[in-house]
Amino acid sequence: MKPLGNPAVRLLAVRSLRAHRKAWAAVFAAVTVTSALFGALALAAGSAGLGHARVERYAAAPVVVAGDQAVRWTTKPWGGETETQSAGLTERVRIPAATVDVVRAVPGVRAAVPDHTFVVRESGAGGPSDPRAYTGRSWEAARLAPYRLIDGREPRTAGEAVLGSGAGARVGDTVAGRKVVGLADGPATLYVTAAEARRLAGQPGSVDAVGVLADPGVPVDTLHARVRAALDRAGLKDTASGQPLRALTGDGRGGAEHLAAAPARMELLQLLAAVSGTVVLVAVLVLASLVAQALQQRAGERELLLSVGATPRQIRVAAGREVTRVAGLAALCGAVAAVPVFLGLWSALRARTGVVPDGLELPSPPWLFAASLLVAAVVVGITRLVVLFAARRPGRPGKGGVRRVVGIALVLLGVASAVTAAAQGGEAAAAAAGAATVTLVAGCAVLGPWIAGAAMKALDLPFRRLGGAPGRLTAAGASAHSRRLGAALVPVVLVTAFALVQLSAGTTMGRAADEQARAATTADLALSGTTAERVRRLPGVDAATDVLRSTVVLARTEAGAPRLDRLPVLGVDAAGLAGTLDPGVVAGDLAGLARTGTVAVGADMADALDARPGSTVDLRLGDGTPKRLRVVAVYERSLALGEFLLPKAELAPHMSDPYPARVLASTEKPGSGSSVVPERVTPPGAELNGIVSAVIVSAIGGLTLLSVLSTLTLIGAGRRGELQLLGQVGASAGQLRRMLGLEAGFLTATGLLVGVVVAALPLTAFAWSLTGGLPYLPPEQAALIAGTVVVTVVAGVFLPSRRQRA
Numbered sequence: 001m002k003p004l005g006n007p008a009v010r011l012l013a014v015r016s017l018r019a020h021r022k023a024w025a026a027v028f029a030a031v032t033v034t035s036a037l038f039g040a041l042a043l044a045a046g047s048a049g050l051g052h053a054r055v056e057r058y059a060a061a062p063v064v065v066a067g068d069q070a071v072r073w074t075t076k077p078w079g080g081e082t083e084t085q086s087a088g089l090t091e092r093v094r095i096p097a098a099t100v101d102v103v104r105a106v107p108g109v110r111a112a113v114p115d116h117t118f119v120v121r122e123s124g125a126g127g128p129s130d131p132r133a134y135t136g137r138s139w140e141a142a143r144l145a146p147y148r149l150i151d152g153r154e155p156r157t158a159g160e161a162v163l164g165s166g167a168g169a170r171v172g173d174t175v176a177g178r179k180v181v182g183l184a185d186g187p188a189t190l191y192v193t194a195a196e197a198r199r200l201a202g203q204p205g206s207v208d209a210v211g212v213l214a215d216p217g218v219p220v221d222t223l224h225a226r227v228r229a230a231l232d233r234a235g236l237k238d239t240a241s242g243q244p245l246r247a248l249t250g251d252g253r254g255g256a257e258h259l260a261a262a263p264a265r266m267e268l269l270q271l272l273a274a275v276s277g278t279v280v281l282v283a284v285l286v287l288a289s290l291v292a293q294a295l296q297q298r299a300g301e302r303e304l305l306l307s308v309g310a311t312p313r314q315i316r317v318a319a320g321r322e323v324t325r326v327a328g329l330a331a332l333c334g335a336v337a338a339v340p341v342f343l344g345l346w347s348a349l350r351a352r353t354g355v356v357p358d359g360l361e362l363p364s365p366p367w368l369f370a371a372s373l374l375v376a377a378v379v380v381g382i383t384r385l386v387v388l389f390a391a392r393r394p395g396r397p398g399k400g401g402v403r404r405v406v407g408i409a410l411v412l413l414g415v416a417s418a419v420t421a422a423a424q425g426g427e428a429a430a431a432a433a434g435a436a437t438v439t440l441v442a443g444c445a446v447l448g449p450w451i452a453g454a455a456m457k458a459l460d461l462p463f464r465r466l467g468g469a470p471g472r473l474t475a476a477g478a479s480a481h482s483r484r485l486g487a488a489l490v491p492v493v494l495v496t497a498f499a500l501v502q503l504s505a506g507t508t509m510g511r512a513a514d515e516q517a518r519a520a521t522t523a524d525l526a527l528s529g530t531t532a533e534r535v536r537r538l539p540g541v542d543a544a545t546d547v548l549r550s551t552v553v554l555a556r557t558e559a560g561a562p563r564l565d566r567l568p569v570l571g572v573d574a575a576g577l578a579g580t581l582d583p584g585v586v587a588g589d590l591a592g593l594a595r596t597g598t599v600a601v602g603a604d605m606a607d608a609l610d611a612r613p614g615s616t617v618d619l620r621l622g623d624g625t626p627k628r629l630r631v632v633a634v635y636e637r638s639l640a641l642g643e644f645l646l647p648k649a650e651l652a653p654h655m656s657d658p659y660p661a662r663v664l665a666s667t668e669k670p671g672s673g674s675s676v677v678p679e680r681v682t683p684p685g686a687e688l689n690g691i692v693s694a695v696i697v698s699a700i701g702g703l704t705l706l707s708v709l710s711t712l713t714l715i716g717a718g719r720r721g722e723l724q725l726l727g728q729v730g731a732s733a734g735q736l737r738r739m740l741g742l743e744a745g746f747l748t749a750t751g752l753l754v755g756v757v758v759a760a761l762p763l764t765a766f767a768w769s770l771t772g773g774l775p776y777l778p779p780e781q782a783a784l785i786a787g788t789v790v791v792t793v794v795a796g797v798f799l800p801s802r803r804q805r806a
Contacts (some may be wrong), residue, residue: 026710035334039372053254053261061211067238088263091622138197154184227466258359329377410443436762495704496755516640518680523664545576571651579666583635588613592632604639712796
């Protein structure tokens with residue numbers, strides 16, 4: 001026969017696509033969901049990449065001179081090139097007050113306005129325990145916005161203030177002990193005289209920033225270049241880490257206002273990058289399973305074409321054309337659906353107060369939405385790539401030995417990753433556990449037919465003896481079609497393992513941290529809006545400690561690679577810890593925290609740093625100030641209290657607002673039980689991480705459930721002739737239903753069992769490494785996973801056969 005040419009290949013692809021519409025419908029649905037998920041992630045990453053801090057109070061200043069709100073560390077990893085890592089700082093990096101005079105002398109500068117920010121408090125409606133806080137500034141800095149008077153006059157003495165109209169006060173009111181003599185437009189900011197602002201800021205010889213106003217006609221670029229040159233000539237450095245000062249323009253000026261915006265943006269980008277890797281791996285597994293099953297059902301058709309002269313390459317090309325037509329349209333539908341998914345995610349983030357830091361802008365310009373079309377093209381390419389492997393050497397049986405070796409190798413690699421997770425801690429343990437899960441699932445996908453065959457061998461005798469005719473039919477069908485059974489088993493294992501790992505990791509850590517927080521909080525009272533010094537004066541109070549919350553940056557290497565970690569820390573009064581806070585000391589003495597220059601370290605971090613009482617730890621405080629601190633104690637409750645405890649006197653001078661987050665107190669006559677609600681530290685961006693992860697996990701879970709349903713539907717569609725033949729030789733409708741029920745039960749039980757085993761290895765390693773215990777999943781969540789799998793499998797098994805019988 002004359003070999004088929006390109007026109008024949010096109011005709012073959014078109015006719016085959018029409019003949020197998022139901023088979024390709026499952027692939028269409030999976031590609032649509034994958035494209036929508038990829039597109040939404042791409043749009044989110046693009047928006048985060050374009051993100052910046054909002055410019056508000058420096059809007060009228062074309063140039064702002066400020067400190068560098070990032071710390072950098074340059075080192076050389078094992079056998080690599082020199083790398084520089086950076087981490088954002090959440091506390092104000094101040095600059096020398098001499099900067100004002102340097103900038104004022106620059107040609108073209110009309111005014112150089114120093115800015116001091118601070119927080120003032122007054123009792124609210126609930127009394128001293130219900131304080132109202134106002135951001136304070138000098139009145140001269142108001143013109144940098146500019147904010148103008150709308151009533152009254154400017155402050156002239158220390159007891160007078162102008163209040164932003166957003167506070168809802170009136171001229172003549174008293175706010176925070178000051179008489180309101182004027183109202184300004186803008187937010188609820190308290191403006192005082194320049195001298196009073198310097199005093200309240202409590203940082204003599206430094207300012208927060210300098211706003212630069214230009215002479216008329218001076219371009220921004222020219223002004224920026226002149227200011228930059230003047231700063232370089234003066235050799236001015238910030239007052240914390242000694243880094244050169246920055247001259248900010250455009251959107252960069254917002255970074256000097258909203259300190260948390262830049263770190264949150266980087267955390268969001270890192271989170272999206274991490275989940276994107278998981279999405280890609282899951283999507284490839286899902287698409288590979290569906291495409292392979294769709295092509296496998298046409299083995300007889302391919303054999304016929306080969307027997308009449310078609311070449312393997314022509315059949316692969318025809319299959320590729322089919323998939324391109326299906327995947328192309330599906331990917332476009334997914335690209336369109338990605339837009340509302342992305343907008344819904346961003347809306348959910350903005351709706352939750354405090355999740356996205358105030359001042360972080362996440363823009364979505366119209367041209368950004370074209371990214372979803374690019375992603376759609378990538379998804380089509382991935383699907384075509386899957387076809388190359390699924391349809392290679394058609395008509396010939398695959399090399400089972402090679403496949404078995406690859407599967408076993410993947411399983412062993414997954415076990416090795418789980419062991420690695422057990423030997424590490426922190427993010428390294430989480431990353432190793434995630435890699436172990438994906439590798440083990442991939443190994444199970446390759447070994448699917450053998451796993452199904454082994455499980456069926458164990459159940460063969462019970463099925464044949466106890467299941468009657470339906471049981472014998474189930475056993476015989478499983479023995480004859482182990483590859484088909486394995487293909488049905490893989491998505492069940494995937495959804496079970498993925499759901500268990502994603503849910504259990506968070507609940508395990510949360511439960512352990514809550515238990516530690518309850519054990520660590522021994523105080524009888526917890527108060528806010530006050531200080532330990534005031535609380536100690538109250539009758540009946542035995543001890544009290546301030547609890548300050550800030551962050552530090554730790555530079556270290558992990559597996560030879562340099563990294564900078566921004567970690568939450570607490571500042572405490574050593575003298576007030578007895579009876580209020582018990583970190584669970586395992587070495588040393590917390591009394592050493594009475595002196596500055598000291599630190600207590602969590603046990604896991606101490607092991608990682610090889611630290612013990614008497615050794616030193618190098619940290620950068622929240623404003624970037626480097627400190628070498630002597631370790632005085634090692635404690636075990638670090639999940640609740642963070643990895644480091646510092647003296648309050650060490651931490652407070654380096655905080656933008658050194659006011660206690662709360663005060664813990666013990667009384668001379670404690671009650672029968674403490675009513676204090678335990679609080680635990682949370683890593684920076686934890687709530688943002690939780691919301692984004694929940695959305696992505698839900699989407700991936702939906703994709704894997706769709707994979708289960710689609711795969712079983714494909715298999716059911718391909719069994720039309722088998723079920724008809726069984727009916728013709730005497731099998732009743734009831735027997736066929738019981739046979740399908742046994743198959744559904746087998747798939748559910750085996751898939752759940754293998755999925756639990758696959759998830760248990762990395763989860764146990766992860767939990768043991770970080771909590772010293774076993775993984776935990778609330779019973780209701782476990783029941784939800786099992787119930788969802790059962791419903792999906794039953795629907796996938798029975799619905800196709802029901803349509804066929806009808």
